[in-house]
Amino acid sequence: FLLSPFTDLHLHAPQFLYQGTGLDLPLLQWLHQYAFKAEASLDCNPSLARKVYRQLGRRLIKAGTGAVCLFGTLDLKGETNLILVEEMRKAGIRAFVGKVSMDISSRPEYVEASANAAVASAREFGVKVASSSSPSLVHPVITPRFVPTCSDELLHGLGALAKEKGWRIQSHMAESRDQVDNNNSFTHLAKLGTSIAHCPLSNIYFSASRSFALREALDADVKVGLGTDVAGGYSLDIMSAMRTAVAVSRIREGQREKEPCGVNATNGPNAKSLAIDWKESLFLATSGGAKALGIDSGLFAVGRPFDAQQICLLDTNRVGVGALDFFELEKEKTSEDRSIQLLDEMIEKWWCVGDERNRMGMWIQGA
CATH class of the missing domain: 3.20.20.140 (Metal-dependent hydrolases)
Structure with missing residues (x-):
């Protein structure tokens, strides 16, 4: 996300x-x-x-x-x-x-x-x-x-x-x-x-x-x-x-x-x-x-500069990245449905134990 x-x-x-x-x-x-x-x-x-x-x-x-x-x-x-x-x-x-x-x-x-x-x-x-x-x-x-x-x-x-x-x-x-x-x-x-x-x-x-x-x-x-x-x-x-x-x-x-x-x-x-x-x-x-x-950042809106960081919680095999573990999602990784809904609990887990390994990139003013 x-x-x-x-x-x-x-x-x-x-x-x-x-x-x-x-x-x-x-x-x-x-x-x-x-x-x-x-x-x-x-x-x-x-x-x-x-x-x-x-x-x-x-x-x-x-x-x-x-x-x-x-x-x-x-x-x-x-x-x-x-x-x-x-x-x-x-x-x-x-x-x-x-x-x-x-x-x-x-x-x-x-x-x-x-x-x-x-x-x-x-x-x-x-x-x-x-x-x-x-x-x-x-x-x-x-x-x-x-x-x-x-x-x-x-x-x-x-x-x-x-x-x-x-x-x-x-x-x-x-x-x-x-x-x-x-x-x-x-x-x-x-x-x-x-x-x-x-x-x-x-x-x-x-x-x-x-x-x-x-x-x-x-x-x-x-x-x-x-x-x-x-x-x-x-x-x-x-x-x-x-x-x-x-x-x-x-x-x-x-x-x-x-x-x-x-x-x-x-x-x-x-x-x-x-x-x-x-x-x-x-x-x-x-x-x-x-x-x-006092800067025009912190929100994603039309007309605002594109300042963003990309956070990755799961890899392509539904295995948690870095210190994160999502046991229920890993158990279901054989399912044909590959879509995953981002839940508050997943973001909270990242907030608690996540680190720089979850950060895939960052952009300031689009660069």
């Missing part, structure tokens, strides 16, 4: 260098010890950066990711992030690439000279990307890392630049539940048209006791998609993010059920479940993510 490609709303491209390692520290220590160091190493070694980013593009294609929102590096020399842009363009996927802006850092060698210098650098990078040969696939994103690394002057300058150029903005906002009044914040975010990248795997590592209020965000009509948050999340596969999002939501619902009735507005006999199901997560990974990113 054909499915819209996955959209990854949050991935740190340079951190792909050490994906699957270095998850032993709290967030701020982790940034200092691993993230900033890895990012600086790529800025000092363009040939290594090209190797990492080329492989990242290949891995994204294998994982069925057709659109991705990327954090790059500080890139004081103005070279490494353009390599990332070039490699994403060669991979043929929709990429929104951000040159990281920060004028405050725990590592003195990895920081921009001033707020003005940071804004000027972001402008230069964005103009180069926007004027490139394939603007329909690769776009610049203004990327203040997060509040602790950005002065007010820098934030105001980047905001003015975004307004002037009409470029998207990505950042880390409030990543812990105790920093956010969910109801009021979600209403405000929905009104502004802001999108949220839900990265359940990295949230477990860095904020295990403060799960994202996904159901509440969806009910408030906030645009939500999924992100892998490599390397805070160790998996590049949005399918892993889908499964983890469902699991986390079920844990939240279990915790809610344990609370005495009347403790909060979400509890009681008529309370709506906080859990999402596999179909909702699949929507977030495809159409929901595309809508959150």
Whole structure:
């Protein structure tokens, strides 16, 4: 069957260098010890950066990711992030690439000279990307890392630049539940048209006791998609993010059920479940993510670009592909009727245990 490609709303491209390692520290220590160091190493070694980013593009294609929102590096020399842009363009996927802006850092060698210098650098990078040969696939994103690394002057300058150029903005906002009044914040975010990248795997590592209020965000009509948050999340596969999002939501619902009735507005006999199901997560990974990113993808309709991935569940002998087993269908493979009806249960099985072996191809804008 054909499915819209996955959209990854949050991935740190340079951190792909050490994906699957270095998850032993709290967030701020982790940034200092691993993230900033890895990012600086790529800025000092363009040939290594090209190797990492080329492989990242290949891995994204294998994982069925057709659109991705990327954090790059500080890139004081103005070279490494353009390599990332070039490699994403060669991979043929929709990429929104951000040159990281920060004028405050725990590592003195990895920081921009001033707020003005940071804004000027972001402008230069964005103009180069926007004027490139394939603007329909690769776009610049203004990327203040997060509040602790950005002065007010820098934030105001980047905001003015975004307004002037009409470029998207990505950042880390409030990543812990105790920093956010969910109801009021979600209403405000929905009104502004802001999108949220839900990265359940990295949230477990860095904020295990403060799960994202996904159901509440969806009910408030906030645009939500999924992100892998490599390397805070160790998996590049949005399918892993889908499964983890469902699991986390079920844990939240279990915790809610344990609370005495009347403790909060979400509890009681008529309370709506906080859990999402596999179909909702699949929507977030495809159409929901595309809508959150603001791209004309995620749906098959006349006038839309042909963005698709082909998923194969059975081979010509009715034997499941990859990790899939369909015993009843295999038992009937001697039947003269070779037609097979695609059932929800078959797609659910793929959702649970499928992998890249089931992906026969992917097309972005028909190519």
